Amino acid sequence: SQWDSEIEHFAAGFNYGRFSDVTEKSKQCEITCYTNEKLSDALLTVRRILEENRDQQADLMLMPQELTTDGIGKNAAIESRNAYEVFNHFFGEIPIRNINISQQPQVSIAASWPTLIFLPFTAFYDESVRQRLFEPVIGLRDYGEWEFYHEGVASHEIAHQWWAHSVMTSSYHDAWLNEGFATYSEALHLQVTKGTDDFKRYMRNLRRQVFSDVGNGMSLAELGPIWLGVRLSSLDIPQGRHLIYVKGAYVLHMLRMMLFDYSKKSDECFIKMMKDYVRTYTGKVATTEDFKNVVEKHFDRSMDWFFDQWVYGTEIPIYSFNYDIEEAGGDYFLTITALQNNVSSSFEMPIPFVVNFKNGHAVVHLTLKGNEAMAKQFHLPQEPISIEANPWNAVLCTIVQ
Known part of the structure; x- marks a missing residue:
């Protein structure tokens, strides 16, 4: 096979196996989803139990025939296409327009490569099926947190086609520009597709995570500035780098809200700023200071005070x-x-x-x-x-x- 890209990338990912595929197209993109022809061992076990026990079917409100991979790729393809179109509206065009999405057998791991995305097999099922499979298959009990992850995992990885694969970053100091922006992209996708209430719920959840307890009497926010990137993690607090996702998203949200025209309910200024950033740095390496320069251009003033407080600092009022x-x-x-x-x-x-x-x-x-x-x-x-x-x-x- 041959793999071509219009821009240089630091890495590429590939998946192989026997798949069924379905494609969704729009004027902006073409999304192809690949689903495994065979069920995972965990799902085969559940399906066998359901086939042998009608009482279990009633308890789980789940029929054996629902546990197939045929057809579920279409839902994932449509959702991913919609996410691409939302981000194209907010952030502008990128060279990556053909994206392949593939299942992988883990339940909480996803990865985005240029033009290729790995999603957990659970992301291909709708919320009702996931909820009924959650405890018997996965064995976890915090369904709300798990569903929060699945609610945005596809759009998050689609967003990385902008933040990491089109606009690349210089070092670990700038990782928040990738993960924070992709996390906030999830929120924008929710706002457009599900409405304001879901968007506000998502932002409240991000805030809760910023202030979450990480042990030793500390909150996640107190570990350090997001500019430290992966160095926020340690052997004692391995989840420290999660701050670049949640607080990084909030930094972009605060910039958006300062540009928001409340009288017109318009994001025009924010969209112009983000499209300028993407247009300027697509196919290039950007730093935090590069992004700050674009922000200052659209705010028409120095933004040292904002970045010193929220990117290079730790204070929260x-x-x-x-x-x-x-x-x-x-x-x-x-x-x-x-x-x-x-x-x-x-x-x-x-x-x-x-x-x-x-x-x-x-x-x-x-x-x-x-x-x-x-x-x-x-x-x-x-x-x-x-x-x-x-x-x-x-x-x-x-x-x-």
């Missing part, structure tokens, strides 16, 4: 807010008093607030610096009925009452 509403002569005035804690005196961050009215809403911003309280008054067009601080989890933080 804690906020408390109070609101006072006054009416005078038919006009309404909102005073927001805010306190930022748990950061150094130079730490600054703009916080958005959505003010909801009976008809419509308005968005106001308050930029806090250091650990001192700040108050600011806003003139409102009508009487507010509610105020939401930090909508869309726009800033990685903790809010206390």
